[in-house]
Amino acid sequence: PVPDAPAPAAPRGYRAVFAVTEFRAVFAAHLLSLLGVVVSELALTVLVYDLTGSPLLSALTFALGLLPYMIGGTLFAGVADRYPARRVLVVCDLLCAACVAVMLVPATPVAGLLALRCLVAAVAPVFTGTRMAALTDILGEGDLYVLGRSLLRIVSQSAMLIGFGAGGVLLTVLSPRGAITVTVVTFLCSAALLRFGTRDRPARAGAGDGGGGGTLLKESLSGARLVLGDRRIRALMLLFWLPAMFVVAPEALAAPYADAIGAPPAALGLLLCAMAVGHIGAELFVGSALSPRNRSRIVLPVAAAGLLPLLVYVVRPGLPLALAALALAGAGAAYVIGLDQWFVDAVPQELRGRAMTLLTAGLMTVQGLGMALAGLAAEFFPVHQVVAGSGIIGTVCTLLLVAEVRGTAPGRMSDTEGRDGADRHVTSR
Structure with missing residues (x-):
């Protein structure tokens, strides 16, 4: 008799992460939206400088990409657990696409451009935090999750290197608003990939007693x-x-x-x-x-x-x-x-x-x-x-x-050492 052929070895390392269909959709969405954001940051900086001639306002455009992060991440963090992850991710992408689309309107004043930049930046930590948490559903809580997070970080670092170069090339052939249009497309493509490439799962707050009641602000601050x-x-x-x-x-x-x-x-x-x-x-x-x-x-x-x-x-x-x-x-x-x-x-x-x-x-x-x-x-x-x-x-x-x-480290402290009542609530599983 002919011996059975050996079963193919299961993929390991980064290959095992890419073998997960849902992760491929998340990865592609991340790459598209990140490149779009980098290009839009460069193009918006040039646009603000063209409109005002002010180096200060041009530099402020970059700074506004960082400053609202803590505000959005603190006040709106409850969204990540209160609503299904896929819905949050898609809505965040669509909201960002809408904000960038308004930037394309010639009548939008400089103050409006900066305000829209702040709004996009405030949404970003909610999107990123929700996606990080959703990866534990897609890849589990073990090594696949760790490697998936690693891949997204590598993409982020690479996008900074590639995106600014690509943005510079785009600005040689397109106007700043023309280059910003690319970002609208990338956000819409990211939303489509997440909507049709990932499963709909229930809201995470239902998994325990950490959420599900009270106002969104209260849940965010309590979290x-x-x-x-x-x-x-x-x-x-x-x-x-x-x-x-x-x-x-x-x-x-x-x-x-x-x-x-x-x-x-x-x-x-x-x-x-x-x-x-x-x-x-x-x-x-x-x-x-x-x-x-x-x-x-x-x-x-x-x-x-x-x-x-x-x-x-x-x-x-x-x-x-x-x-x-x-x-x-x-x-x-x-x-x-x-x-x-x-x-x-x-x-x-x-x-x-x-x-x-x-x-x-x-x-x-x-x-x-x-x-x-x-x-x-x-x-x-x-x-x-x-x-x-x-x-x-x-x-x-x-x-x-x-x-x-x-x-x-686990084993070096008791369940109550150095913790108050709120801490004991956090560590209860």
Whole structure:
């Protein structure tokens, strides 16, 4: 008899994530909408400058992409758990498409353009938090979820590199409003992919006692209180936020640093890209080469050492050494792959949408704050000292936070240690 052919091996790693049909729809929607957002940011900045001739208002257009994140993420976070995820995602995409479409109307004043920019930015953390929580339904709460989140982060980093280049090319052949039209199309395509490519699931708040009653604002603020009131969840969230706040200093000061070392104009682009390149490379390696157990093992050591490459700026390095330091600092962000798993394990299902919306909002806010503080410090100290100082202060703060995360690890604290009544509510499953 002819022996049976061996069954084909199940896909592993990133291939296993792409084998999930729903994730492919989410991935494609993310890629389309993200490229559209990057292009629209560049085009809207040019449009505002063309209309006003004001560098301040042009720069403010970029800043407004960060400032409303915490407001939207705090006040509207309850949406992520109160309504079915697919409905929230589609409505967010359609709302953003409508806002961008109004930007195309020639009669829209500059104040209106900036207000619409704020609205799109306020919707973004709700969309992202809902999608992060929905991934646990699509991919489960284990390794597939972690790798799926990793892929979306890689896309985000790559889109920044590709999107600004694509936007620049588009603006050579289209007017700013013509380029913004592309964003309307990408939002509509994203909405269609999510509507027809993912399953309709019930609202998450029905899974427990974390929501479902009261006003949306009350649910959102209550969710923030419950999430931040839990010592373990709070420590993990800060471990996402704190290193990100300090690592943005060299990017915020890339232009003055390039000028200070007498680098050619092309150096600015290299300084802005180096960290993203390091991040993408490290994330791909950790996600594909390390087991879930080893990814968990490296979280705290890599987080603790991630900002150390910035200390090279003490010696005011030339372009090659600065680029190497930035790439290494970007690679340090790979610790978040293991941290993703810890976070989803720590947050109860009924609070997951609100927790992840708050996580996203806070991450964008602290990065904006970090850039602003770095710029302020550079008014009083040389740029290279500011970047090195960010590395030193950030490392000290991260080491203290690592000790807190280690102290809240399961098995190292009782169910009630360091928690109040609200905390006990969060940890009940």
